[in-house]
Amino acid sequence: MAATTARKAHRRRSPLLTALTAAMLVYSLVPLLWLVVNATKTQASLFDSFGLWFSGDFSLGANIADTLTYDDGVFVRWLRNTLLYVLLGAGGATVLATLGGYALAKFDFPGRRGVFAVVIGAVAVPGTALAVPTFLMFAKLGLTDTPWAVIIPSLVSPFGLYLMWTFAAQAVPGELMEAARVDGAGELRTFLRICVPLLAPGIVTVALFTMVATWNNYFLPLIMLKDPDWYPLTLGLNAWNDQAATAGGQPVFHLVITGSLLTILPLLAAFLLLQRYWQSGLAAGGVKD
Amino acid sequence: MTVLGPPTIQATGRAGRGSPARRRRAWTGWAFVGPFMAVFAFVFLAPIAYAVQLSLFRTRMIGGTSFVGLDNYERAFTDPQFWSAVGRVSLFLAVQVPVMLALALLVALAIDSGRLYGRAFFRVAVFMPYAVPAVVATLMWGFMYGSRFGLVGDLNDALGTSLPDPLSPDLILASIGNIVTWEFVGYNMLILYSALRTVPKSLYEAADIDGAGRLQVIRSIKLPAIRGALLIATIFSIIGSFQLFNEPSILQSLAPNVITTYFTPNLYAYSLSFSGQQYSYSATVAIVMGLLTAVVAYAVQLRAARRER
Numbered sequence: 001m002a003a004t005t006a007r008k009a010h011r012r013r014s015p016l017l018t019a020l021t022a023a024m025l026v027y028s029l030v031p032l033l034w035l036v037v038n039a040t041k042t043q044a045s046l047f048d049s050f051g052l053w054f055s056g057d058f059s060l061g062a063n064i065a066d067t068l069t070y071d072d073g074v075f076v077r078w079l080r081n082t083l084l085y086v087l088l089g090a091g092g093a094t095v096l097a098t099l100g101g102y103a104l105a106k107f108d109f110p111g112r113r114g115v116f117a118v119v120i121g122a123v124a125v126p127g128t129a130l131a132v133p134t135f136l137m138f139a140k141l142g143l144t145d146t147p148w149a150v151i152i153p154s155l156v157s158p159f160g161l162y163l164m165w166t167f168a169a170q171a172v173p174g175e176l177m178e179a180a181r182v183d184g185a186g187e188l189r190t191f192l193r194i195c196v197p198l199l200a201p202g203i204v205t206v207a208l209f210t211m212v213a214t215w216n217n218y219f220l221p222l223i224m225l226k227d228p229d230w231y232p233l234t235l236g237l238n239a240w241n242d243q244a245a246t247a248g249g250q251p252v253f254h255l256v257i258t259g260s261l262l263t264i265l266p267l268l269a270a271f272l273l274l275q276r277y278w279q280s281g282l283a284a285g286g287v288k289d
Numbered sequence: 290m291t292v293l294g295p296p297t298i299q300a301t302g303r304a305g306r307g308s309p310a311r312r313r314r315a316w317t318g319w320a321f322v323g324p325f326m327a328v329f330a331f332v333f334l335a336p337i338a339y340a341v342q343l344s345l346f347r348t349r350m351i352g353g354t355s356f357v358g359l360d361n362y363e364r365a366f367t368d369p370q371f372w373s374a375v376g377r378v379s380l381f382l383a384v385q386v387p388v389m390l391a392l393a394l395l396v397a398l399a400i401d402s403g404r405l406y407g408r409a410f411f412r413v414a415v416f417m418p419y420a421v422p423a424v425v426a427t428l429m430w431g432f433m434y435g436s437r438f439g440l441v442g443d444l445n446d447a448l449g450t451s452l453p454d455p456l457s458p459d460l461i462l463a464s465i466g467n468i469v470t471w472e473f474v475g476y477n478m479l480i481l482y483s484a485l486r487t488v489p490k491s492l493y494e495a496a497d498i499d500g501a502g503r504l505q506v507i508r509s510i511k512l513p514a515i516r517g518a519l520l521i522a523t524i525f526s527i528i529g530s531f532q533l534f535n536e537p538s539i540l541q542s543l544a545p546n547v548i549t550t551y552f553t554p555n556l557y558a559y560s561l562s563f564s565g566q567q568y569s570y571s572a573t574v575a576i577v578m579g580l581l582t583a584v585v586a587y588a589v590q591l592r593a594a595r596r597e598r
Contacts, residue, residue, distance in 0.1 A: 014404040021399045021411055024392065028415045028475060031429050034440070038432075051433065051440045100325035107318030115322060122333045132562045132571050133340040134332065153332045161325060187317055216422035218535050223563065234424040238539055241428055245542045257432070260425040267420040275413065279483075 032264075039063055039261045043254040063258040070255055075262075077229065078236035082215060084147060085232055089154030090210040097157050097206050101164025102195060106172060119158045135223045149224035150232070154214050160206040167202035168195070204277035208270060215267055233263045343572035361573035370551040371574060375581070377462065378553050382530040385466040390522060392470070393477035397515075398507060400478075401485040412482065416475035423472065423535040430468045431456075431543045456544040465536045473529070477522045484518035485511060520593045524586045531582045534559065554578045 034051055040060040041049065049055030067075050103109070104116060134153060135144065143149045172195050180190040196203070218234045225231060228239065237259050244251035271278070347357045365371055396415055400408050418426065433440045434455040441452055455464040488510060496506050534555040541548045550560040554574060561571035 017404050018406045024396050025414050051443050096325040100322040103318040103321035109318030130336045133336040155328045218424050234422050242542050264421050271420050
């Protein structure tokens with residue numbers, strides 16, 4: 001921000017450019033607006049009203065109540081599952097990436113370059129290419145259809161590792177670590193007391209991005225889980241949507257729409273509230289060359 | 290599964306450049322990187338090894354599992370369904386990725402120019418769709434595409450027109466492209482924008498003194514400065530396109546006759562294992578696709594490196 005104030009002085013704002021960019025803004029926001037508008041409609045008026053404006057009874061409250069109680073409150077169960085996967089999966093991924101990135105940036109150890117090459121190489125492997133063998137492996141170990149099948153693969157984020165590595169390289173001065181060591185602090189203590197606070201913006205960034213990846217995960221739970229009791233929200237919503245297509249199934253489109261809205265709100269809120277952290281984390285750790 | 294963001298390619302060079310605090314060469318570092326590597330070996334390396342092993346065998350109802358060498362690979366290379374899927378994602382890649390990255394670049398440049406009203410709002414609002422799960426994005430767009438209570442139906446009613454059905458065989462790929470663009474344009478914009486922010490101010494001042502025009506500044510300062518970020522965004526979009534799965538898989542219930550079980554290579558691998566029980570062949574398809582992705586990503590990187598010289 002501060003960097004731009006100097007430039008602003010001799011750059012005038014342009015209504016034309018603003019209008020042109022606004023087209024992109026409309027494209028980005030209209031589907032979200034559609035979702036909000038239609039979450040206020042009954043299933044009947046979904047079909048016979050204009051999609052981008054409110055119509056009929058304002059039934060957002062009723063829809064939310066229906067979503068939360070339909071089928072014995074299965075939506076709440078899916079929400080709990082999602083939270084569990086995010087907490088353990090994304091939380092664990094953030095811890096592992098922070099420790100690993102810190103090690104790559106600040107220690108010289110045998111095999112360091114090898115670690116780096118293998119992890120970067122793995123990023124290019126299509127994640128879905130691993131899905132089938134991972135499923136078969138987990139099936140042999142008896143892990144499929146348990147929460148672990150979703151949590152364990154979520155624990156590894158090569159992107160997070162990379163981001164923490166570049167971030168730690170810049171954010172933690174070696175002299176500071178040296179000083180702590182001279183004072184007699186152990187490695188773990190140095191890390192926890194000195195380095196973690198310096199790494200905070202990077203950690204928030206990695207946490208947010210792994211959280212999005214876990215919260216939004218669809219393919220992994222799709223192959224790993226059969227029991228709807230362990231579904232995350234994404235699988236559950238898709239199951240509700242498919243319900244209309246199955247014979248004898250009751251269409252619940254209003255619940256799909258309201259459920260979708262409830263699913264995205266926590267993430268949108270997290271991104272908005274933590275803006276300052278992740279934007280600086282990305283800028284510093286991300287993609288300079 | 291982690292198709293996030295910008296790990297990198299040039300970084301290899303940077304790893305060598307001694308970072309400041311490299312003191313004694315000791316095993317201490319492993320205490321920190323060890324946990325990551327242990328899980329990594331379990332969920333990345335082991336499945337890759339297992340996939341290679343699977344692809345060399347075949348399981349039959351009668352006779353059990355037998356070693357078949359490269360038979361599965363031979364089958365993949367002459368499998369018309371597999372290649373039609375590859376063709377489809379290649380077409381998708383050739384059209385969707387340039388359009389999305391061009392849009393992302395234009396928005397990033399517009400926001401970086403400092404000539405917008407409310408630029409902070411623009412930046413966050415355009416990025417927002419990234420936080421929407423692919424499932425929700427696809428369901429939303431799927432509803433809007435639909436003629437039942439979708440916007441397309443509304444438009445037809447209002448204008449008395451008959452717009453083509455976005456879920457018809459001719460348009461389905463474009464419709465999926467639109468969903469993917471919507472999801473990721475803001476994310477790519479942010480990557481490019483972050484790179485633009487790292488351009489030193491002094492460069493702009495120098496350009497001002499030299500009387501350089503705006504387009505000239507973009508061409509000679511901004512674009513070269515973000516070449517690395519652009520390359521990363523391109524490579525990640527390529528990987529993403531080749532992995533296309535969620536959007537077509539979810540749209541399947543809306544357009545069951547249009548989206549076949551071999552619509553994309555991943556959908557094909559998925560249906561081979563989970564409805565066909567052909568695990569060996571499915572693993573082979575996945576490996577071939579992984580290799581193809583690596584080759585294309587490498588070629589793009591090589592081209593970019595050459596142009597730089």
